[in-house]
Amino acid sequence: MAYSLSPAPSAVERPPKASIRTFITTLVSRLNDLSNRFARLLAVREERRMLLRMSDQQLADIGITRAQAEEEYRQSFPLR
Template identity: 55%
Template sequence: MSYSPHPTQCLSASCEVSSSTQRRDTPHQASWMKQINSFANFFALVLQRRAQRRALMRLSDAALADIGLTRTQAEEEYRNSFHLL
């Protein structure tokens, strides 16, 4: 079933679209949407972790010591940013 917009433009909040013109997603479309959403969430997580690891590298040795890390540990964590997870 394809989506066709309502033929008349309604500017009031009380305007309702008949059930025959409402968009209905097929199970196949819903599956694709879930996959795309899942990929977007994964990509956002990868970017977030990469940003955190880069921020870690910008910390001074004293700041790293304050959070209980050495420069070597920070560099090791940074190298993990090149792995997906």
């Protein structure tokens, strides 16, 4: 019986499995992205709260009205 170096005809080529290092790197990257998004969300909410704490004179100095500040704050909690 002769042996051949080629794979058997019924063998299916499969892509190589990702290594555990690749998996962990991808997981850490996605967790960092999620953490950065959450931190940005908290920063934006805090900035919107600061608008509400400003006096009408301070708001006028930056060119917005009290109503615009309140509308911006409401965007922190979209009702859909």
